[in-house]
Amino acid sequence: MRDNKTENEEKENIGDTTQRSESVVKKAKTDKPKKPRQKKLRVLFVCTGNTCRSAMANYILPYEAKKFKKASRFTVSSAGLDAEVGGEMSEQAKTALTQRNIPFKKHVPKQLDVATIEKSDYVICMTEYHKYAIEAVTGKRDNLFTAGDFDGNGDVADPYGYGDDVYAAVADRLIYLCDMIVCKLCPPEPEKNIDYLS
Numbered sequence: 211m212r213d214n215k216t217e218n219e220e221k222e223n224i225g226d227t228t229q230r231s232e233s234v235v236k237k238a239k240t241d242k243p244k245k246p247r248q249k250k251l252r253v254l255f256v257c258t259g260n261t262c263r264s265a266m267a268n269y270i271l272p273y274e275a276k277k278f279k280k281a282s283r284f285t286v287s288s289a290g291l292d293a294e295v296g297g298e299m300s301e302q303a304k305t306a307l308t309q310r311n312i313p314f315k316k317h318v319p320k321q322l323d324v325a326t327i328e329k330s331d332y333v334i335c336m337t338e339y340h341k342y343a344i345e346a347v348t349g350k351r352d353n354l355f356t357a358g359d360f361d362g363n364g365d366v367a368d369p370y371g372y373g374d375d376v377y378a379a380v381a382d383r384l385i386y387l388c389d390m391i392v393c394k395l396c397p398p399e400p401e402k403n404i405d406y407l408s
Contacts, residue, residue: 254286289320
């Protein structure tokens, strides 16, 4: 016949084991694997004066990326080959953005420089000419692209000096361009296969 002391020790051991098992299960439920932090993509838009096309794209891309729940993946900036330093975004460009409910801040045109190009992951030029002009200074670069490389529609026409209707058309083109940029640089995750027969 087993004495009470031995039985009590066994009960205590069983209780300890059960508590440890429950603790492990709880920990496994709470310690879900974290998704690796994704690197932000640094996108730089380039046009001539940085007051119209690249300025609008600067604010359109974050707005469109937010629709795809990808806003956190992008850092967006813009510059011009011959920037109107000391100026601001054109009034027609502001109107085009406002009519499309795209928020923007006080925009200060920036002159493009080599350092800005080098720290960008994607330098997206509004025209082939802008790309060639950059390559003439820096040589061919893997991070240099044109708008047409992303949406297949060739150069983005310069609306400078034209009316609101032209700026509206350019804004709509830039919206489509930015949608394509988001879809190509941050493609949606494939849906999990569901076995309906199981």
